[in-house]
Amino acid sequence: MEQETLNVKGMSCGHCVSAVEGNVGEMKGVSDVKVNLDQGTVQVTFDKSDVTHEAIVDIIEDQGYDVE
């Protein structure tokens, strides 16, 4: 298991938390995802053999947020 903390811009409210946690959480290989709104971070725990960093970033950016 890999754990990564991404800096994500544009998340502003509980709906954003749900959108990011919901979409990332549904990815195969992701075992945990936590958004911290105040810090603008998304902490993801995932299995590198099932999902890549790039795929996770893509899903978040597809929701309209910027991953730095």
Place this chain on the structure above:
Amino acid sequence: MEQETLNVKGMSCGHCVSAVEGNVGEMKGVSDVKVNLDQGTVQVTFDKSDVTHEAIVDIIEDQGYDVE
């Protein structure tokens, strides 16, 4: 038809726009609702014989926003 512009605090993103426009728009007697995120306003057109100002405020506050 009555038209009112409410000042609403806490709307921050497209999800908030959808939540407010969706819920207010579904009320009997409301014919139009437009959120302006930058200005923090909700413009509602409604029929006073079907729906009250108070009921509209309640629906918005139920979504977690403050009507001033």
